[in-house]
Amino acid sequence: MIHSRVPVSDLREHVGRTVSVCGWVNTLRLQRHMQFVIVRDHTGMVQVTHKRDNGPLEAQFEALTPESAVKITGRVVDAAQVKLGGLEIVPEAVEVLNPAVTPLPIDEHTGLEQRMDWRFLDVRRRPATQLLFAVQTTLEQGMREYVYAQGATEMHTPKLMGTASESGAEVFEVGYFGRSAYLAQSPQFYKQMAIAAGIDKVFEIGPVFRAEPSFTSRHATEFTGVDVELAWIDGVEDVMAFEEQMLAHTIAKVADAHGEAIAEHFGVEVTVPTTPFPRVTMADAQEILRKGGWDPAGVKEDLDPEGERSISAHIEEATGHEFVFITHYPVGIRPFYHMRAADDSSVTLSFDLLWKGLEVTTGAQREHRYDVLLKQAAEKGMSPEPMQDYLNAFRYGCPPHGGLGMGLGRVLMVMLGLDSIRQASFLFRGPNRLTP
Amino acid sequence: MIHSRVPVSDLREHVGRTVSVCGWVNTLRLQRHMQFVIVRDHTGMVQVTHKRDNGPLEAQFEALTPESAVKITGRVVDAAQVKLGGLEIVPEAVEVLNPAVTPLPIDEHTGLEQRMDWRFLDVRRRPATQLLFAVQTTLEQGMREYVYAQGATEMHTPKLMGTASESGAEVFEVGYFGRSAYLAQSPQFYKQMAIAAGIDKVFEIGPVFRAEPSFTSRHATEFTGVDVELAWIDGVEDVMAFEEQMLAHTIAKVADAHGEAIAEHFGVEVTVPTTPFPRVTMADAQEILRKGGWDPAGVKEDLDPEGERSISAHIEEATGHEFVFITHYPVGIRPFYHMRAADDSSVTLSFDLLWKGLEVTTGAQREHRYDVLLKQAAEKGMSPEPMQDYLNAFRYGCPPHGGLGMGLGRVLMVMLGLDSIRQASFLFRGPNRLTP
Numbered sequence: 001m002i003h004s005r006v007p008v009s010d011l012r013e014h015v016g017r018t019v020s021v022c023g024w025v026n027t028l029r030l031q032r033h034m035q036f037v038i039v040r041d042h043t044g045m046v047q048v049t050h051k052r053d054n055g056p057l058e059a060q061f062e063a064l065t066p067e068s069a070v071k072i073t074g075r076v077v078d079a080a081q082v083k084l085g086g087l088e089i090v091p092e093a094v095e096v097l098n099p100a101v102t103p104l105p106i107d108e109h110t111g112l113e114q115r116m117d118w119r120f121l122d123v124r125r126r127p128a129t130q131l132l133f134a135v136q137t138t139l140e141q142g143m144r145e146y147v148y149a150q151g152a153t154e155m156h157t158p159k160l161m162g163t164a165s166e167s168g169a170e171v172f173e174v175g176y177f178g179r180s181a182y183l184a185q186s187p188q189f190y191k192q193m194a195i196a197a198g199i200d201k202v203f204e205i206g207p208v209f210r211a212e213p214s215f216t217s218r219h220a221t222e223f224t225g226v227d228v229e230l231a232w233i234d235g236v237e238d239v240m241a242f243e244e245q246m247l248a249h250t251i252a253k254v255a256d257a258h259g260e261a262i263a264e265h266f267g268v269e270v271t272v273p274t275t276p277f278p279r280v281t282m283a284d285a286q287e288i289l290r291k292g293g294w295d296p297a298g299v300k301e302d303l304d305p306e307g308e309r310s311i312s313a314h315i316e317e318a319t320g321h322e323f324v325f326i327t328h329y330p331v332g333i334r335p336f337y338h339m340r341a342a343d344d345s346s347v348t349l350s351f352d353l354l355w356k357g358l359e360v361t362t363g364a365q366r367e368h369r370y371d372v373l374l375k376q377a378a379e380k381g382m383s384p385e386p387m388q389d390y391l392n393a394f395r396y397g398c399p400p401h402g403g404l405g406m407g408l409g410r411v412l413m414v415m416l417g418l419d420s421i422r423q424a425s426f427l428f429r430g431p432n433r434l435t436p
Numbered sequence: 437m438i439h440s441r442v443p444v445s446d447l448r449e450h451v452g453r454t455v456s457v458c459g460w461v462n463t464l465r466l467q468r469h470m471q472f473v474i475v476r477d478h479t480g481m482v483q484v485t486h487k488r489d490n491g492p493l494e495a496q497f498e499a500l501t502p503e504s505a506v507k508i509t510g511r512v513v514d515a516a517q518v519k520l521g522g523l524e525i526v527p528e529a530v531e532v533l534n535p536a537v538t539p540l541p542i543d544e545h546t547g548l549e550q551r552m553d554w555r556f557l558d559v560r561r562r563p564a565t566q567l568l569f570a571v572q573t574t575l576e577q578g579m580r581e582y583v584y585a586q587g588a589t590e591m592h593t594p595k596l597m598g599t600a601s602e603s604g605a606e607v608f609e610v611g612y613f614g615r616s617a618y619l620a621q622s623p624q625f626y627k628q629m630a631i632a633a634g635i636d637k638v639f640e641i642g643p644v645f646r647a648e649p650s651f652t653s654r655h656a657t658e659f660t661g662v663d664v665e666l667a668w669i670d671g672v673e674d675v676m677a678f679e680e681q682m683l684a685h686t687i688a689k690v691a692d693a694h695g696e697a698i699a700e701h702f703g704v705e706v707t708v709p710t711t712p713f714p715r716v717t718m719a720d721a722q723e724i725l726r727k728g729g730w731d732p733a734g735v736k737e738d739l740d741p742e743g744e745r746s747i748s749a750h751i752e753e754a755t756g757h758e759f760v761f762i763t764h765y766p767v768g769i770r771p772f773y774h775m776r777a778a779d780d781s782s783v784t785l786s787f788d789l790l791w792k793g794l795e796v797t798t799g800a801q802r803e804h805r806y807d808v809l810l811k812q813a814a815e816k817g818m819s820p821e822p823m824q825d826y827l828n829a830f831r832y833g834c835p836p837h838g839g840l841g842m843g844l845g846r847v848l849m850v851m852l853g854l855d856s857i858r859q860a861s862f863l864f865r866g867p868n869r870l871t872p
Contacts, residue, residue: 003667007772022835024634024833025833042636053746068833069833075771096837097834097835097836098804098806098830098836100831100833101831101832104832105832118634118828119629120629120630120633121633121832122633123630123633123634123635124634130634130635133589133590133591133635134589136590137584137589137590140590141580141584144577148573148577151567152573153570153572153573154569154572154573154576154577154658155569155860155862156641157644157842157862157863158643158658158863159595159643159658160645160657160658160865160870162870162871163871170613172610172611173618174608174609174610174611175609175610175647176608176647176657176870177647177867180484181608181870183610190862190863193555193556193863193872194556194559194862196556196557196558196560197555197557197558197559197772197862198460198477198478198559198560198561198566198591199478199559199569200477200478205595206642206643207592207593207642207643207652209595209596211612211613213613221596222594222595222596224592228854232441232458263499274783275505280751291520304479308714309792314718336605349673366506367531368534369534370534386852389871389872390872392872393556394534394538395536395537396459396503396540396556396557397461397503397504397534397535397536398504398505398534399533399534400533400534402548408592425592426592426593426626426630427593427594427629429445429594429596431613432437434596434597434598434617435598435599435610435825436629436826436828
């Protein structure tokens with residue numbers, strides 16, 4: 001690294017010494033007698049104060065442009081009057097490592113879509129966005145701490161599939177040496193194969209692909225999925241218990257590391273959830289919602305976004321809890337591989353987890369009995385041939401298992417109170433967006 | 437989880453008690469007076485010993501098939517004569533949670549390709565393969581420990597790109613809502629955009645895709661890449677220093693957690709490398725190799741696999757070190773975005789890292805000066821238009837930076853002494869393999 005470089009957040013320890021700060025020109029105030037440059041790095045901002053003297057430094061400061069990458073060497077001086085940390089740098093040398101063209105293509109008034117075209121500038125100039133990726137890192141760290149402690153193995157399953165097996169629709173097709181491959185919509189089949197392979201607890205964070213022409217604030221064609229699959233479960237309750245413990249651990253870690261900064265930059269408080277999270281069956285949820293006037297036609301099998309928000313609000317009012325597991329989804333709106341309840345074959349042993357009204361996870365116990373699985377696939381009109389590799393995994397001793405898939409962007413979205421999943425990704429991908 | 441379940445490795449603590457073991461039927465020995473079942477779970481194997489008594493248990497044992505998933509409840513008994521841990525289980529109940537069809541499609545004599553068709557059975561039945569994924573998990577954990585401590589941010593960059601920009605060849609094309617997208621060959625452009633976005637140190641583990649019709653033991657069409665990119669470097673030496681520290685930390689962690697098991701199952705010793713690793717320029721490496729008779733025609737610009745093995749062997753003999761950085765690759769065999777040496781424009785500030793003769797990493801300082809980058813792209817015959825989004829990142833203050841890309845499978849391959857990258861993946865993908 002640039003050897004004498006000191007991050008802005010550490011400057012206080014260097015008062016009286018000459019150091020280098022590497023960062024970007026945040027603002028320039030070139031006055032008649034004085035030149036002020038605010039330099040920003042990934043840790044904060046500092047004022048560089050130069051008194052005009054007709055020397056070479058003065059000319060260099062005059063030529064600076066906003067967002068240029070600079071290395072400024074100078075003495076750190078205590079300066080109680082300076083708002084930024086009560087110190088300033090008196091410069092001795094300025095090096096422009098990469099000049100920025102003027103004017104910048106975006107400013108504070110630019111709308112979201114155009115800011116996304118210049119995402120690197122948008123992220124760099126907004127400390128809140130920098131914080132978002134720090135929070136994401138801590139989130140993943142927290143989840144890994146928890147799952148590793150439970151004995152999970154981190155797997156990387158293929159994103160290229162030979163057949164569009166899980167569901168023909170909404171799958172991207174890839175040209176593959178004269179034939180077709182398909183992008184995995186989730187690691188579902190492969191993480192179940194890992195269970196059949198004797199991996200006791202599977203964990204994966206990776207991209208998932210959905211060829212859905214959805215333009216909502218919560219959909220993307222590519223997003224980061226967090227997947228867990230657990231062998232030898234007694235029932236779906238084991239999966240829900242695992243998830244709520246994982247989230248409680250992880251959110252506590254985020255609150256500890258970034259709670260204050262999140263409150264400052266996003267205006268939201270990170271509440272560490274208590275466990276267990278509330279649980280409500282789909283049937284009960286619908287009854288509660290219908291009493292409140294939801295779905296007056298009485299035709300909806302699934303919760304729509306309005307239903308999700310309402311039931312979450314209801315549960316939060318009743319229990320004070322931001323999370324709720326909706327359980328026992330009807331067979332008609334769940335995939336063939338979800339296990340059905342032994343005492344009611346019209347419902348699956350599945351759940352969604354809602355957080356403040358948004359679905360962040362889908363999970364289930366999986367059907368591991370080959371004959372039952374075949375029957376359920378047939379009922380959904382699916383042909384066994386294209387998924388024979390998957391089905392074979394259930395013919396040679398596949399243990400009972402279940403798991404969950406979580407959208408990392410959605411978790412960030414709710415945690416930070418963002419309006420759109422676009423803001424929770426570094427480089428968003430949607431039906432109309434493949435760049436930058 | 438199945439509530440009374442005890443992992444095999446913990447049975448010693450339960451001698452005298454009744455517990456349940458969940459696992460697979462490893463072997464059956466059904467003798468005239470006695471029935472022995474070896475049950476295997478993810479932690480080890482245990483003998484279940486049943487004396488024939490014409491009861492229902494006897495019939496259940498008689499009907500068992502190898503690899504069936506079973507839950508066996510019984511008393512743990514000290515039995516010094518039993519090789520497996522000096523104990524056995526005297527069964528009280530047997531539950532077949534998922535029976536295995538006989539015969540199994542693979543056995544110990546099956547070749548690699550067919551074992552790959554039944555990878556879940558191959559992995560489940562071979563403790564060495566189970567260990568491989570445990571080692572992979574520890575590897576990633578070790579790398580993350582190191583990079584987080586250095587202040588890295590974990591990023592997830594898109595795998596879907598709007599243009600096949602890095603290099604037109606060897607890119608998979610994806611149908612994308614009536615137009616084409618391309619699968620990222622590496623996070624190269626996006627991790628550099630993250631640097632331009634003010635992320636100080638970028639870390640990503642994720643899939644990369646290569647549409648190369650290569651059938652060697654070291655190539656795959658999809659593999660797991662480990663990517664690092666560092667801002668504000670003084671030079672490529674900073675990148676090499678980062679990598680050697682990261683690897684030394686990580687390999688020490690693997691040696692500590694799995695060294696003995698690796699020696700037992702793979703017959704190789706994990707040596708924790710000292711730092712710094714040896715460095716040799718490409719020019720010097722070629723001179724050394726040519727003295728030994730390599731490339732008698734004198735035409736090779738790059739090292740071929742034989743050259744990589746020979747120079748590694750030479751360095752190991754000279755220094756005792758398993759690793760060697762080959763530096764200063766000629767411009768002709770490096771991409772346009774590698775920075776060139778200020779004092780010799782025919783070489784790049786780049787490196788490969790070889791481990792025991794296999795390339796495991798490529799790295800470089802990147803060219804961050806827009807005009808120089810444009811010129812270098814033009815020299816390689818590349819048109820700027822399709823990569824304008826990437827190039828724009830260098831027009832608004834992109835700091836000096838560099839990074840590396842490492843193949844996780846290759847690291848595992850060398851560490852465990854595997855013959856082929858196929859063995860280092862859970863589900864391998866090659867030109868002829870998209871299943872299971």
